[in-house]
Every structure is written in structure tokens, then in C-alpha cells.
Amino acid sequence: AQKVTQAQTEISVVEKEDVTLDCVYETRDTTYYLFWYKQPPSGELVFLIRRNSFDEQNEISGRYSWNFQKSTSSFNFTITASQVVDSAVYFCALSENAGSNYKLTFGKGTLLTVNP
Amino acid sequence: GAVVSQHPSRVICKSGTSVKIECRSLDFQATTMFWYRQFPKQSLMLMATSNEGSKATYEQGVEKDKFLINHASLTLSTLTVTSAHPEDSSFYICSAGGDRPSQPQHFGDGTRLSIL
Numbered sequence: 001a002q003k004v005t006q007a008q009t010e011i012s013v014v015e016k017e018d019v020t021l022d023c024v025y026e027t028r029d030t031t032y033y034l035f036w037y038k039q040p041p042s043g044e045l046v047f048l049i050r051r052n053s054f055d056e057q058n059e060i061s062g063r064y065s066w067n068f069q070k071s072t073s074s075f076n077f078t079i080t081a082s083q084v085v086d087s088a089v090y091f092c093a094l095s096e097n098a099g100s101n102y103k104l105t106f107g108k109g110t111l112l113t114v115n116p
Numbered sequence: 117g118a119v120v121s122q123h124p125s126r127v128i129c130k131s132g133t134s135v136k137i138e139c140r141s142l143d144f145q146a147t148t149m150f151w152y153r154q155f156p157k158q159s160l161m162l163m164a165t166s167n168e169g170s171k172a173t174y175e176q177g178v179e180k181d182k183f184l185i186n187h188a189s190l191t192l193s194t195l196t197v198t199s200a201h202p203e204d205s206s207f208y209i210c211s212a213g214g215d216r217p218s219q220p221q222h223f224g225d226g227t228r229l230s231i232l
Contacts, residue, residue, distance in 0.1 A: 035220060037223075042225075043207060043209075043225065043226045043228070044223065044224075044225040044226060045160075045209065045211075045223035045226075046223075047220045047221075047222065047223075050220050091159065091160070102219075103150070103162055103165065104150075104160075104162070104211075104221060106159045106160045107159065108158070108159045109158075109159050111157075
């Protein structure tokens with residue numbers, strides 16, 4: 001069975017600090033996709049990034065960066081110079097092949113609070 | 117802009133009422149849509165996979181007769197909570213996409229359902 005573990009339930013930082021959100025996954029599939037989503041207090045889910053299992057290159061997008069380590073089954077997310085607007089719940093998710101559909105298995109989420 | 121529209125955003129109604137939630141893909145055709153339920157401070161739990169033109173696939177433990185799903189067109193799926201009771205109060209979120217594992221699911225803004 002697919003599993004996504006986000007061990008950090010809550011993280012609190014002060015503005016401008018860097019913060020890393022951890023994600024560890026389990027899957028038997030050789031081809032799979034990993035995602036990060038942001039859920040601000042308003043509730044909507046915002047897609048941040050997709051990474052396939054064959055692409056271990058790290059990615060940077062502005063203040064966001066992602067580190068994919070297949071050897072340790074981890075897909076960590078770092079926010080540099082955090083801002084108050086980064087405060088949200090962040091979910092890591094794994095795409096699961098379920099016949100003709102591809103379901104997402106979500107981690108429990110990490111609540112990030114950035115204080116001014 | 118939003119690619120998935122969900123309506124209504126909030127519903128408050130009496131116990132015993134049936135409530136319909138709509139999920140529309142705005143600028144693409146979605147043969148597959150997903151319905152999730154989220155309790156406060158918890159992760160998203162997949163309820164069912166909605167397939168255009170065929171019956172929905174429900175996750176284990178989800179009552180088919182309680183949560184009716186209809187996916188009559190390539191841009192619209194509906195979730196009807198029948199004879200809702202207070203324990204059905206939750207945040208319901210739909211997503212579209214995910215026909216392929218590489219394709220990120222785009223989420224609606226969610227519907228906050230409160231049953232009195």
C-alpha cells in the first residue's frame with residue numbers, strides 16, 4: 001500500500017527564516033509521481049510542484065525548492081526567507097495507479113506558521 | 117485563474133436535508149473527478165472517484181447511498197449528501213484531472229457543510 005508520512009505536524013518560524021518540510025513515502029510502483037500542495041486558511045488547495053520518480057533533479061522556484069532523494073524515499077520542501085503569507089498547511093502527496101485512475105495519497109499535512 | 121469551480125462554498129442546513137455540491141472543470145474536459153472529505157486539522161480522505169458516463173468508484177467505508185455521485189458530462193460532477201446529519205458536517209473538496217499519473221489534480225475551493 002502507498003503511504004506518505006509528514007512527521008512534522010506543526011512548525012512555527014519567524015519571518016525570514018528558512019524552513020524545510022519533510023516528506024517520506026512508500027510505494028511498490030517503479031513509476032510514480034510526487035506532489036506538494038498548499039492549503040491556506042481559506043481552504044483551497046494550491047498545486048505547487050510535481051516530480052516523477054525518474055527525475056531526481058532538485059528544483060527551485062523563487063523562494064521554494066524541492067529535494068528529491070529516491071534512495072531515502074524523501075521529497076522535502078524548503079522555503080527560504082519565509083514570509084507571513086507562507087502560513088498554511090502543506091501536503092505532500094503520492095500518485096497511485098489504481099487501474100484506469102490515478103489516485104492521490106496524501107500525507108497528514110504540516111501546519112506552517114510564519115510569525116512577523 | 118481557477119480551473120476547477122466548486123459550488124456552493126458554504127452550506128448550513130437542517131438535519132434530514134439533502135445537499136448537492138457541484139464541481140466543474142472550467143477550461144478542460146475531465147473524464148475523471150475525485151471527491152475528498154476533510155475534517156478539521158486532518159488530511160484529505162478520498163471518498164470516491166467519479167467517472168464520466170459510468171458509476172463512481174467508492175472507497176472502502178464510504179456509503180454509496182449516502183453520498184450520491186453523478187458525472188453526467190465531461191465538465192461536471194455532482195456530490196449529493198442525502199438526508200444529511202450532523203456527523204456529515206465536514207469540508208468537501210473536489211478535484212479534476214489525474215487521468216494520468218503525471219497530471220496534477222486541480223482542486224476546487226471546497227464546500228464547508230454544516231448540518232444543524
